[in-house]
Amino acid sequence: MNGKLLLSQGSYTDMPQTDSDHSDFTTQLDIQNVQNDIYPPHQLLEMIENLLLKRDFALLSEILLYLQKKFYNNTEIRLFVLYYLSRKEIIQKNIANALNLIERGISELLQQSVKTLNLKHLLHLFYIEKYHCYFLNGNYEDGLNYYQDIVSNDYQDFLEKTKLRILLLIGGIYMEQGRYSLCMETYNEALSIAQDSEFSNYLPVIINQIGSVHQAMNKSEVSIETFKISLNFSEKVKNYYYICKNLIDIGLVLHFQDQLRVDEYFQIKYQNYERTLRENDVFYNIINAIWFNDYKNQEMILKNFLESKNYQNVEIKYIFIMNELFIEKILKRLQIEMSKEVFDELFDKLLLMEKLAEKYSSISTIFKINLLKIKHFLISGLFQDSLTILNDFISKSKDLSLPNYTKLFEIEKQKTQMNSLLFGKVRLNNGLDSEFSKQHLNELIYYFYNFYYSLNKYN
Incomplete structure (x- = not known):
């Protein structure tokens, strides 16, 4: 399916839906x-997949415990429970726990003398x-090779739901690598499977991912649609997690275009789902930052999130976004006045975000932050520090087989070397307010907003 056909599907203007549709009654009834x-066991196993998509961990935990x-x-049901427990741990970013559960499951299955079709699957x-965990720990190549091998050999024997899972994981790796054309092809293949009514619960997930690819390629209007x-x-x-997720994603694109306050669609949807947004701390505080420009106590809120693990209920990218909103605010202040105090504050925020990205092995975020650090060093006239980072990350990008990252950093290295030759001897006499x-x-500001678009140019 191509992008044009995708955008012609459905209507989002004639579906009145309010927060009143969202209550705890259904979840409580299901738990009872x-x-x-x-529910028979097979129906419970079918429910679990949908609960993972909706991040309804209360009902999910109840079913798994039952x-x-x-x-x-x-044996079969017990091992399926172990599998879904590992999926839950992955979503909640407990990768070590997930790997332990996965290894237990694999070990027990390999010891089974007779395997049913379900156990083989x-x-x-x-x-x-297991390879999803490797990917989340920064090992993209092994995960991608494994999934591509499945697609080449055993793919036709898999259930359609499993094919969807594999395609979404492949697309996620391509996205992190900045290989957007391949990513789009993969998600469109997944979309063609999900159009079957049996998998309609996957449509919000896949289409949201396609929107993120458009956003990374600076196709703002297409991403919003x-x-x-x-x-x-x-x-x-009725996937309220993805309702909020899409509303946040729309709001962020509009925010970076300075169009948020005048967008009627966003205002209506925000009013409809304000109560739902309040139930997710991270989402609601992103809204506070972009809608109300409320940064008061945001740093303390973010610190509390990370310590309390409330952030487990959202993708880690939204924690990065909360940090980026702080960075954006500092950059706007620097455009007005290049004071040393604000300039140093910017560097502290970059270091904080880098530490977080390293903790969660987000290669793209690590590279982006270090490119911003390079520009920060250049502004300070620290040419050698800039070149040290550039050389280090050129080497890392080659080791990770990321040629577009390599090309981007090599071009920045050439520019830095030229700047060093032209300005290195006179920088000590220039202040932060120099040309x-x-x-x-x-x-620096350009790469803050356009890093992923810049990567795409070198695909």
């Missing part, structure tokens, strides 16, 4: 039904998540 043995207790002697599922379509499907399947400093501040 689980406890009262209303299955663990009631079917402890049923489950063994594949455990390996798929795509997020709106994803929000529309989120409403249809040289202003030029590199503008370049």
Whole structure:
């Protein structure tokens, strides 16, 4: 399916939906039904996948606990519970715990003398998540090779739902590598599978990912329209996590265009789902920052999130975004006045975000932050420090087989070497308000907003 056909699907203007649709009644009723043995095991296993997409961890935990207790002697169900527990741990960023569960599952399955078709399939599922953990720990190449090998050899034997899972993981790796054309092809292939009504709950997920690819390629209008379509499907399947996620994504694109306050669609949807947004601390505080320009106590809020693990209920990219909103505010202050105090504050925020990106092995964020650090050093006249980082990350990009990253950093190295020759001897006499400093501040700001677009130019 091509992008044009995607954008022609559905209508997002004629679907009135309000916060009143979102209540805890359904979840509580489902929990009671689980406890009262209303659902057969196979139906519970089908429900689990949808609960993972919706991040309904209360009901998910209840179902998994019920299955663990009631079917402890049923090897197949018990191992499926282990598999879904590992998926839950991955979503909540407990990668070490997830790997332990996965290894337990693989070990027990390999010891089974007789394997049913379900157990053979489950063994594949455990390996798929094992390489997902490797990817999340920064090992993209092994994960990509494993998934591509599956697609080349065993792909036709998999259930459609498993094919969707593999395609979404491949697309995620391509996205992190900045290989947007391949990423778009992969997500469109997943979309063609998900159009089957049986998998309609996947549509918000896939279409949102496609919107993120458009956003990375600086196709702002297309990304907004795509997020709106994803929000529309989120409403249809009552996936409130993705309703909020799409609303945040739309709001962020509009914010960076300075169009948020005048966008009628966003205002209506925000009013409809304000209560739902409040239930997710990270989402609601991003809204406070971009809608109300409320940065008061935001740093303390962010610190509390990371310490309390409330952030486990959202993708880590939104924690990075909270940091980027602080950085953006500092950059706007520097455009007005290049004071040393604010300039040093910028560097502290870059270091904080780099530390967070390293903790969660976000290669793209690590590279982006270090490119901003390079520009920060150049503004200070620290040419050798800039070149040291450039050489280090050129080497890292080659080791990780990321040619577009390599090309971008090699070009910046050439520019830095030229600047060093032309200005290195006179920089000590220039302050932060010099034309040289202003030029590199503008370049820093450009890469802050356009890093992923710049990567795409070198694909």
